[in-house]
Amino acid sequence: MTQAIGLIKDSVSDARSGKLVFLSHCMLNQNACVRGLASQPAVIREVVDLALQHQVGMFQMPCPEVSYLGSMRWGMVKKMYGSPMFRRHCRAIASQVCDQVQTYRDNGHRVLAIALRDGSPTCGLGCSAVEADPGQQWGGMVWHASPLQRFGSTPGVYTEELQAELASRGLDDLRLLAVPEVPEAGSIPAALALLESALRDA
Template sequence: MALGFSPRDQRSRRLVAVIECALNQNARDAGAASYPALNKAILTLCMRYDVGIVQIPCPEMRFMGLARERPPGKSIREVLDTPAGCQCCLAISLELVATLRDYQNNNCRLLAILGGNPQSPGCAVHVQCETADPGRLAAPSGVLMRILQEELRKQGIDVPFKGMRDCNRDLLQRDLRWLEALFKNA
């Protein structure tokens, strides 16, 4: 028995980190919500395979507010990918990495980071495939995801990043199959 855990402790000790808007579509930019409330398919898989969820705060909301207030003519990505926006993403990343490290130090296993749609300024996940480091995120990835991966790797935490592309039913089905295979084999 692990120190500090009672024989009745039922935790699976497995978890994923999931972007806020997958768990709360109200966090999405106006016009970008794919569901009325949350992505039930992700939640259903986590429940079926007893995988806990750590929520990744929305960098766009944290930096610009829910309305994504910004200067006229500036995209969310242009505003988020500035020194101040990157500093906001770094603060989120450092807090999240500390939380994830604490889970690991207490016998929990981080299975993946679940990001967002391909166009998300903060949370898109585009993985490089043809490099010496095939898991590294490519430049079109969201600002937060790139910074988060860098901070996780500094801590020796190298987990897969996967975009849960709910903007397209076929892409989401592929992503869900990937996630289910991960859960089955973990």
């Protein structure tokens, strides 16, 4: 058999836009959220619609919480995720994500932004879930606890490790944005407007 199988193209041109946005995992999979926090059945549709409207590919970053604790986990605050072990886990994810950013950039693609989740103790950018009282005790059996949380002006644990990895590779010119998990963590319409600006201005 000597005939070629399929059509051999004489060009490397194809339909790709060459544009990407990196997204926190739960924007494309609401099943990853802590129970009670999923705001939509499957995806954050407004984010997906914006990416499709502007012909931007979507890269789904791994969820540091699910890949460490699984899908049946309690809602926690940044302090509880701040252990050396979890930070090492986040650094490993950040390293893999930056590998992807780097290889796409090195080969002519444009990574327009990384979109995170304000309010998250791991993926928050402008704010994350922190303890309401710095002196309160965390730990022990959950049925004896009555912990309170608030949103503090601090990045989440994964975001801190991602920012450090981006800086170490000279990739810290990359635009970071955040879409709040809940309205209390920030203006969702304003965040979507910023995201659209990043995708549209490419």
